Amino acid sequence: MITTERQGNVLVIVSNNPPVNALGQKVRQGLLAGIEAAAADASIDAVVIRCDGTTFFAGADITEFGKPPMGPDLNKVINLFEDSRKPVIAAIHGTALGGGLEVALACHYRVAVPSARLGLPEVKLGLIPGAGGTQRLPRVVGVAAALPMVVGGDPINAKKAAEIGLVDRVVSEGKLPEEAVAFAREVVGKPLPVSSRRTDRLADAVKDPAVFDNFRREQGRKLRGFEAPEAAIQAVKAAVELPFDAGMARERELFLKLMAGDQSKAQRHLFFAERAANKIENLGPGTPLIPINKVGILGAGTMGGGIAMNFLSAGIPVTLLEREQAPLDRGIATIAKNYERLAQRGSLTPEKVEAAMALITPTLSFESLADCDLVIEAVFENMDIKKEVFTKLDAVVKQGAILASNTSYLNVDEIAAMTKRPEFVLGLHFFSPANIMRLLEVVRGAKTLQSVLATAMALSRKINKIAVVSGVCYGFIGNRMLSPRQREAQKLILEGAKPWDVDRVLTDFGFPMGPFQMADLAGLDIGWSKEASKSSTVREVLCERDRRGQKTGKGFYDYDENRRGTPSAEVEEIIAGFIVQSGKPPRAIDDQEILERLLYPMVNEGAKILEEGMAQRASDIDVVWINGYGWPVFTGGPMFWADTIGLAKIVEGLKRHAALLGPEFSLSKLLEDKAAQGGRFNG
Structure with a gap:
């Protein structure tokens, strides 16, 4: 897992811990042994830390979270790097994230290839760095550059890292091992830059402490409701106001408080939930995939064009079909405009935009779809129209190709029955705007082949979607649960609640907007x-x-x-x-009733979805609602939130409101049983 190799007077410590060189116990132990060996060997003048595989250390071993700690502690290891009297150089490729960047920060120098990315993403798990990241980073790059990295959690590229002083040299792609060793020999005998002892980059924040309040104000909307970003600001502020050791103690205090809190538990739950969603019942890793080399899309409107962009950006040719030339031209123009915006923001190079647009073939002819490997219809949400479309597709598109519906509510099995290949039909429910929203509901029909389902899941990863499998039911997972919430919102305003009060309760909870704001927007x-x-x-x-x-x-x-x-x-x-x-007088309705009436029936519907086998696991439901509907991340999703507040509380509230919920409401047996047993939906 950790090996060492001598290159003359340089000792190279190499990690090989696939897939991401996570800093687990054995890796930490190996690094400790390596740096101690270098210190004890008088013939060694410098040390290079690098990793085999596709990446530098991409972070802590998250599977160790919540378990009894096993030594050596990461802080002990990296303190030895920093205290070394011989220069220690981090050689970075792939990603240096979280604990990986903290290792690099404790090294005296950092070299990286141009494609490398560096960051402290702990905030996305409801945490802050726990091994000195909040203390060393501002000392190396300054507070203005450190705050976005620690508080936002997004990585930066090697070029940006070099500009702010985080990387000392950008070296040639593919020549990192030899150029890192050459750099190490250059710095032998020079004064060692020790991150924890630097104060020069903190001077601006010392002179102007308002930098922290200004940052809070600028980022206020993004940070609302989250605990970890505020803790991150406090930790960076400690780097400015306190000696290093006291700042480290403050970082640790804030880290441990977050680790024990509900928000971090929720965000860690989501981290694992998104990965679990790819694991499909009765679908082995060896299931054969259908090659998808060309995709056809029916409909060049907002949804069809957005869907097309996903495949174009992934390098997959798209044939885009419309009934008339004018809407087809508008659709192509909209796609081009969207790509232009991405280029203006720097998200894509002009060359990549040109390459994506070159992959699209506009057409008015159904026959042009004949050789596609996958065809997705994005036409009007009407069963008769969709049946007519699938009848035509079945007659035109080659055998063995997958036919998919982008329906939001309709019965995929009924649509599939219009074809002679129902086993090659499934639902691919994209969320609008389809080129931005990451959620994809993959709807498995009664006759959908395993290979078709496996292909859809593999393809979702290729087009950068988070896919969740749903069974066939009205509204699938997300829209089915949305229905009772919308129904209760309408009832509430006819009982005396104001639309803006209903919306405010949900936005205070953490949603970006409430049901009436959403309706106005749509x-x-x-x-x-x-x-x-x-x-x-x-x-x-x-x-x-x-x-x-x-x-x-x-x-x-x-x-x-x-x-x-x-x-x-x-x-x-x-x-x-x-x-x-x-004929009923309006009544005063407090915020708690509004919250319960809106959210408790959603949890109940989620439980019914699980009872019926329409979702594989409760965490899949959480993934859908967080990635598709704006459910606040820091609660972990509707089912995890229900676990957090207690299922017995949900059941009691539903029974209390049963008369108002109306005859369409029935309590889920699964929810009632779990509540009676003191159980949970998630683990």
């Missing part, structure tokens, strides 16, 4: 027909009055020119009229 007239409208619901009346959401400047809210919404007196008047019609 457009209240989706599925509404002026000819069929009968003023029978609040939504119908709003649409009849041309209050159709943000696009018309008014919906449930009134909007200004910047699309900022404010409560609407007209909407209050409309709702009041419906309350009068109901």
